[in-house]
Amino acid sequence: MASDKRKQIKIFDITLRDGSQSKVATRIKLEDLLKVARKLAESGIYGAETWGGATFDVCVRYLREDPWERARALKGAMPKVKNMMLIRGQNLVAYSNFADDVVEKFVEAAARNGIDVFRIFDALDDTRNHETVIRAVKAVGKTSEGAVCYTISPVHTIEKFVSKARELEDKGVDQIAIKDMAGLIDPWTTFKLVSSLKKAVGVPIHLHTHDNCGMGMMSALKAAEAGCDMIDTVLSPFSGGTGHPCTESLVFSLERFGYETNCNLKRLTEAAEAAKVVRALYSEFEAPYSGVDARMLVTQIPGGVMSNLTSQLKQQNALDRLEEILKEIPRVREDLGYIPLVTPTSQIVVSQATFNVMLGRYKIIANHTANLLKGMYGETPAPVNKELQKKVLKGEQPVTVRPAELIPPMWGELRNKFPELSDEEILIHAIFPHEAPGYFEARK
Numbered sequence: 001m002a003s004d005k006r007k008q009i010k011i012f013d014i015t016l017r018d019g020s021q022s023k024v025a026t027r028i029k030l031e032d033l034l035k036v037a038r039k040l041a042e043s044g045i046y047g048a049e050t051w052g053g054a055t056f057d058v059c060v061r062y063l064r065e066d067p068w069e070r071a072r073a074l075k076g077a078m079p080k081v082k083n084m085m086l087i088r089g090q091n092l093v094a095y096s097n098f099a100d101d102v103v104e105k106f107v108e109a110a111a112r113n114g115i116d117v118f119r120i121f122d123a124l125d126d127t128r129n130h131e132t133v134i135r136a137v138k139a140v141g142k143t144s145e146g147a148v149c150y151t152i153s154p155v156h157t158i159e160k161f162v163s164k165a166r167e168l169e170d171k172g173v174d175q176i177a178i179k180d181m182a183g184l185i186d187p188w189t190t191f192k193l194v195s196s197l198k199k200a201v202g203v204p205i206h207l208h209t210h211d212n213c214g215m216g217m218m219s220a221l222k223a224a225e226a227g228c229d230m231i232d233t234v235l236s237p238f239s240g241g242t243g244h245p246c247t248e249s250l251v252f253s254l255e256r257f258g259y260e261t262n263c264n265l266k267r268l269t270e271a272a273e274a275a276k277v278v279r280a281l282y283s284e285f286e287a288p289y290s291g292v293d294a295r296m297l298v299t300q301i302p303g304g305v306m307s308n309l310t311s312q313l314k315q316q317n318a319l320d321r322l323e324e325i326l327k328e329i330p331r332v333r334e335d336l337g338y339i340p341l342v343t344p345t346s347q348i349v350v351s352q353a354t355f356n357v358m359l360g361r362y363k364i365i366a367n368h369t370a371n372l373l374k375g376m377y378g379e380t381p382a383p384v385n386k387e388l389q390k391k392v393l394k395g396e397q398p399v400t401v402r403p404a405e406l407i408p409p410m411w412g413e414l415r416n417k418f419p420e421l422s423d424e425e426i427l428i429h430a431i432f433p434h435e436a437p438g439y440f441e442a443r444k
């Protein structure tokens, strides 16, 4: 007989961060995010992703909106909901490593401004790049979630993902996320991976997937069946395709299967109505197509990468080279040790592949590619191409220590340089030094 105690599944609605990022290029302003947040507040969701990822960059660079105020205001609108941010390990919310003391200051400030859960990932899945953030999150008494990037390659097996999760658990994370940023995980693999993780680690498991290939909802359901503890979803107007499984329909389905989500479907529907009105305000930022595109099952090139590449080539009048570049991407990825395609590695792989096609293979090795080959981003999932590595090292030794060990402390100098500013303001200067002056000028 089935037990009376219904299995609890915690719903994280991620409309306000990844939903906005996936559908309207992160352009939604705080006042509009708040319209949705106020409705979500009473819907019974356990968590909401509100911050991090591209939001900080877009706030500073384009919206000229105070990113810290955004974190505070969204927490203020949803005080009972766990507010989550996506943090790129030692890269914080930018594209290269910061000194440990800057990482600590950033985490303190984020916590102070309302972030409860820190989802930490590293583009290389080198867990040494998670360490400082994990320690800093612990120090402020918040929840650390270590993410394992899901990707497909000859070296990425269930065992490899599980061993990464174990490493993260050993380093002290409170929960583990499967981060399927490109919507490539299929329902069978999801079941297998979540079941294996439930056996191998003692902390809760959280699934993050997209619906690019149309498998998001199936994978979410199989994750639940395998004992997954938390699942990311977005409100219906942002769901599907480049977005994520739909909050309302997953809640409805899980309840029918006998799981408990504590969500109120009527309230969620009201939040979805608000989200629909908001999305319509940002139609100029919509991609030409954001539905399901199952080509990725064959090309394994994420949808976001595809659309960026297409628009870049269009600008350069070189759209006719697209097919060649698509063929070159997996070759570059192999040379670079089968790194997952996620920010910033996806940009590195795509730029190098474009150079290779336009100018000849590795006639030019981009700076970022060279740094990756030198080990400056950390250890790659498989060894990099030795010949290329030799070429960029020019007799030097590759980096084998945790990359941030090589970055001297920066906070003291920053403090001295900006004696009048708050930690939050200094962090904007530290993270986006080129954009900060324009940002502060515009804020005046």
Ligand code: CO
Pocket: 018, 180, 181, 208, 209, 210
């Ligand atoms: Co995502």
